[in-house]
Amino acid sequence: MSTTTYREAMRDALAAALRDDDRVFLMGEDVGAYGGCFGVSLGLFEEFGPERIRDTPLSEAAFVGAGIGAALGGMRPIVEIMTVNFSLLALDQIMNNAATLLHMSGGQCNVPIVIRMTTGAGRQLAAQHSHSLEGWYAHIPGLRIVTPATVDDARWMLQTALDDPDPVLLFEHGALYGAEGELTDDLGPVDLDRAAVRRSGTDVSLITYGGTLPTVLAAAEELAGRGIDAEVVDLRTLRPLDDEAILGSVARTHRAVVVDEGWRSGSISAEISARITEGVFYELDAPVGRVCSAEVPMPYARHLEIAALPSVDGILQAVEELGLRG
């Protein structure tokens, strides 16, 4: 065990993958000479050179598509898109090719690509740099969507993603990069099919992932102080969802609040709420609650941005609305 940041954990994961497998390369805007827009790939250019730490022109569609082609050609590309909003420029390649080629080809064309991108708000980057679209991407069959929330997951998820014969989209919340945490040495590949219970509890299930995990853990602490014992489930993977973990937790606690940073309507929270209703309706003591972002393009002003995002208070209130008062 050692203390490190999420950013460094991610960098270690990249370096290890590059060292272990010649087929792995990293490609994206400014991943090389610049050191990565958010410093994640700093130093890798020097170690692995410009062929394997490949700076690209500003051409999201083409370099994501090139990653898909390279994967078809036997490589294991890791493609970085600076920010989730820019990934919209590559959506044709992501949905019409990466997610679809295997099926369209009757099982011939595997696309073992990992596409990483920064997601989320909190840094006053306003409406073209701040959205949380990972839950939205989880709508697309053929993709796996993963959202490391802890230092360990940042370090150890990448290898599982690379081992997946199908396309994996890996979302890194921008606000987590600087977060410190305990790194388990040699933890080894994470089972991406499994959610993780980050805190056990009996009164209510707080279900979340990625950037909102710290907020939810803080809310759980606060609730504990009020005598409410919350269980915190970190989904880790948004597609496929770990139904067993979700429904199992709610069946025990009989109450659930889903917290995510996506816009509320059509969010992954809606899907989870629907599944809980479908799966354990008669176990529920109250309707499933949701805490999401306000349905606005993210505003620049700090106080408005904060107001738009899920907060500890919002979670506490949602728990209260379940009829839980501790």
Place this chain on the structure above:
Amino acid sequence: MSTTTYREAMRDALAAALRDDDRVFLMGEDVGAYGGCFGVSLGLFEEFGPERIRDTPLSEAAFVGAGIGAALGGMRPIVEIMTVNFSLLALDQIMNNAATLLHMSGGQCNVPIVIRMTTGAGRQLAAQHSHSLEGWYAHIPGLRIVTPATVDDARWMLQTALDDPDPVLLFEHGALYGAEGELTDDLGPVDLDRAAVRRSGTDVSLITYGGTLPTVLAAAEELAGRGIDAEVVDLRTLRPLDDEAILGSVARTHRAVVVDEGWRSGSISAEISARITEGVFYELDAPVGRVCSAEVPMPYARHLEIAALPSVDGILQAVEELGLRG
């Protein structure tokens, strides 16, 4: 009243808008000389000329963006994207600009654009031409999403959409074009904020929109034969959802099945299910059911495509699972 097809109703709507308002023009691939990929704009080129029925190069991002710019410049562009899958090429312009400019500019930049596109499966066009993404688009704040399902709505929704100061995405299900129906003359602009009850009933609410409305109505007929009185709610607009209509209906019937052609996980059905749970949990006699498309890129083979889509049988089964047996 007269009988017409959905395609002709849409064409009449376009022609009327072009005649009424000089600021209106239609732009897209092959809308002109070819007569429209699905024949919707047939004859308009001859009547209105190449300036107002504007054939574009294959440049989805640029011509959608140009529509946004033209809207900012005071025009009322109607932009046609042949098929929903191609709209992914324009998603940057749709989300990062059309949906966002008003907010980002602090209320200065209205974008009164209407973007029409064909959606849905049923014609064996396989995995790059058949998806139903309208529910997915409904996640995006700043957009209005409308889905005419009847001849009347095909004829009369467009004007309301054009009158909206904000961007409207209008989805036309490909399987509806040839459908005949009664056209109400001079119905006038449709209130896009309101869902429509297409069949009243007391036992269960079947909630749907667009291409699946005929299937749902057929299922309701079948249920009637079995002594189950289904109410059919046509959402018409997927963003914003008409909560009053949805919750009102379910509060009366105490049971609901949502039917849509999108992939199940993260579908608009999930959102509706979540809202019903949130809104009328204690009125529910059973968990909300969902009938969606199988989570596969649409296969070509006829029998597989049929199996992937919502069907009368699927709906009947979902109703049965609510514990309703007539």
Place this chain on the structure above:
Amino acid sequence: MSPLDPAHGRHLLEQMLRVRRMEERCAELYTQSKIRGFLHLYVGEEAAATGVIEQLEPEDAVVATYREHGHALLKGTPMTAILAEMYGVAEGCSGGRGGSMHLFDMDHGVYGGNAIVGGGLPVAVGLALADQLAGRPRVTACFFGEGAVAEGEFHESMNLAALWDLPVLFCCENNLYAMGTALARSESETDIAAKAAAYEMPAWPVDAMDVVAVERAAARAVTAVRNGGGPHFLELRTYRFRAHSMFDPERYRDKAEVRTWRERDPIDLLERRLRDEGSLDDAGMAGIEERVASEVDAAVAFAEAGTPEPVETLGRHVTSEPTGGGVR
């Protein structure tokens, strides 16, 4: 013009005829609803794919569009598997899931069948990147219509390929129309080959009604690409004799224009030349037609005898895990 090697000439003729006769049969089968969905025929354009693919090695890759029946066939996909695919049966080259627009055959280097205009170009660039990184002397030939040139993905892909010196051969099949849109109505600069200059990529136009001219150009380009000369670009000037797809009423072009182009039918041109050069006689021609006809008959019979995939397997091939047919 020196005479063609007779055997090679007849081979080229037969290759083009295989594509032609197969597609003519497809058109019939379409009217009988045996084939469904969109069907885009290559009739009139056969010399383009034939001339280029003739210069490829078996391990080379092809990326094509929805108008790709000929490309797959010429690259080696059995006609049986192509017809079966259009019938939507398990024996199809894409297991019946792709249909006419999505023929895949990894064993023969056929990477689709991409029905998003321009969507195949980035993938071709990526295949070439993999080859470059792995040090494989493989060429990827990427076919697309002149309509694709307006798409952003074309531009981005051209730049990436040229910037990184990738072994791609871009083959633009310029048949003058993108559905109903004539080239001059979609491009401010209609000289397609000249556009490649904006990327510093060697490019030249070819009379693609003349399969020999295409072959000659392709030989030069493929050799250069394979030998590390970076991407090359061929503008294959051709014409589509039939409608864009089976739904197209062809309101946008003159019958006379089509007639004029039909006079330069690439198959007729080559046949005439071979006859003029004494390399082909009636018997020889009949022999070719017969072989082709029986190949087509056999392919149709194969497709007719095909077995639909069980409905229970609907969810297969969404992800690679053996899902037992379930949907993840």
Place this chain on the structure above:
Amino acid sequence: MSPLDPAHGRHLLEQMLRVRRMEERCAELYTQSKIRGFLHLYVGEEAAATGVIEQLEPEDAVVATYREHGHALLKGTPMTAILAEMYGVAEGCSGGRGGSMHLFDMDHGVYGGNAIVGGGLPVAVGLALADQLAGRPRVTACFFGEGAVAEGEFHESMNLAALWDLPVLFCCENNLYAMGTALARSESETDIAAKAAAYEMPAWPVDAMDVVAVERAAARAVTAVRNGGGPHFLELRTYRFRAHSMFDPERYRDKAEVRTWRERDPIDLLERRLRDEGSLDDAGMAGIEERVASEVDAAVAFAEAGTPEPVETLGRHVTSEPTGGGVR
């Protein structure tokens, strides 16, 4: 070189200085956390926007990028409204919702502030299309960096504008780097102006450290565009003196390179020329600096006194309906 009209020369100098001094203050305010988010400074590039916008009419439109403080200011947006925007207060030109990257001011024809590289080009094309359809003699100047040239949206927009003869002036601010990526590492053809040939669009490079040269080129181009000459393209060759944004450690370029370019600081160049030509003396210069300083001070004071939008209005401006502040 004939001497500059003294008053006009001093005006140009003052315009550039307004941008420079405003941004220098922004940098300070950023380190004090008064301004947040990303902040991209235009320091070194002022001659580009100054020379072009000087040639525009008040009703003309400007579309720019996230590096647009100067463009907005020069087009007429009050410095007070710009600073207030960066403070995120209601008095900002975008009501505090846009921030540094999204300055909007319809009254002065400022259509953003687009932070998607290449994302503004289609919008500019559309503004010009509206003008053409409405018969308005307006020019839309669209600014973007050379990095945007690799984006598909650049390509598609260039073609549309040229194909439809639209009144757009494309202004490529070629400062040689896109974040850390040098031009030669992102474009196979580094002669940006030459790329316009692929669209049959008149284009030429300009020394954009010389505001007079920019103005001259812009005069020619703007006139042509306004008179129905179709789109034109200026490659404005310039250099960014400072980091890409406030987060950039500048590992990708030599200090010496920056030093060399700084010797051609556009403000120094013009100041020297005006002094040489006897159009400016110390007192004149001091007068300009003083006016500019007090404008900057006033703008900061204005921003400091700004009022945050009430949190209750968070949902405003998502759609146009008077939503009473609620979220639709």
